[in-house]
């Protein structure tokens with residue numbers, strides 16, 4: 595834990611009432627699904643690859659380049675280990691947005707002779723949905739499945755959407771707004787039996803639950819470092835090697851990453867992602883248990899508030915996410931009444947748009963219910979005092 599992120603009693607504002615527990619230091623960060631701080635252990639590892647071992651990993655004729663190349667390959671092994679893959683199946687990208695683009699456009703273009711139909715879900719991240727829209731403009735056909743009211747895809751409905759000309763399906767492992775875990779392994783079985791490629795956006799899953807590309811039977815899987823305590827601007831795409839998934843590169847250049855993604859490898863970013871994945875793998879069980887207890891504390895506190903509705907399946911979910919609607923009080927306005935607490939309110943998950951969340955609308959919430967929603971996401975530096983403080987402020991705001 596870092597000094598700055600640990601609720602510090604000394605720094606807390608002075609309260610005279612002796613029976614009040616000291617509040618945690620503000621502001622409180624409860625928006626880990628949007629991004630995470632870089633773990634100081636990660637930042638420390640990265641620094642050396644900016645200042646000393648700064649060589650271009652492609653310049654392997656000298657020690658500077660060799661040091662960087664060695665670090666890049668070590669990081670590839672660390673990322674692969676988190677998802678049960680082989681190092682050779684990992685392609686570096688700038689983040690999950692690029693990974694999704696490369697996976698979906700790359701596979702669609704490489705397989706256009708086989709068919710032009712793709713399947714996805716209405717509650718996917720925009721990096722998937724907008725990529726699909728782009729392909730529709732190129733003459734591909736896309737089926738957007740509606741999830742069930744709990745946010746989960748029904749595997750039977752998924753299977754029914756597949757056609758002889760379906761080449762690829764893309765279903766996220768964990769939803770970024772409501773935290774539900776899609777039954778990707780079941781979908782993987784269905785796809786494999788029909789020779790259809792399956793891509794999973796795992797940006798919200800990696801580091802928060804066990805992820806294994808063999809168990810999931812996926813062919814392509816996207817990750818992002820800044821969702822698991824690594825730096826922003828670096829991600830990875832898992833590309834199955836056996837059988838080899840063919841992708842068309844989306845960028846032309848020096849032919850890096852086996853021709854799949856040209857561009858000088860950002861070795862310091864890559865080292866950071868590798869270290870973040872290693873820490874995530876080693877600490878996954880302990881961290882998940884700790885966060886599950888916090889989620890329970892938060893949920894039971896919220897359940898006691900008036901007009902609360904929990905969004906997304908309550909069992910098939912990661913413990914890091916709680917999405918609630920408050921009837922009668924706009925969550926946007928509510929968030930304004932929570933000074934010093936960073937949560938994601940209403941449409942905030944959806945950038946500059948003021949429209950209610952399309953994810954919440956897709957699982958059956960009314961416009962008003964969707965507008966009154968709040969996503970609270972817990973992480974590595976969240977403590978019980980943070981949760982208690984949020985609950986106390988919500989109680990005051992809803993009074």
Ligand SMILES: *Cc1c(COP(=O)(O)O)cnc(C)c1O
Pocket residue numbers: 627628688689690691692719721766768769770795796797798817818819820821827828829
């Ligand atoms: C954050 C996120 C992305 C985008 O990742 P970047 O690395 O920021 O491009 C894609 N999909 C999901 C599910 C995400 O949560």
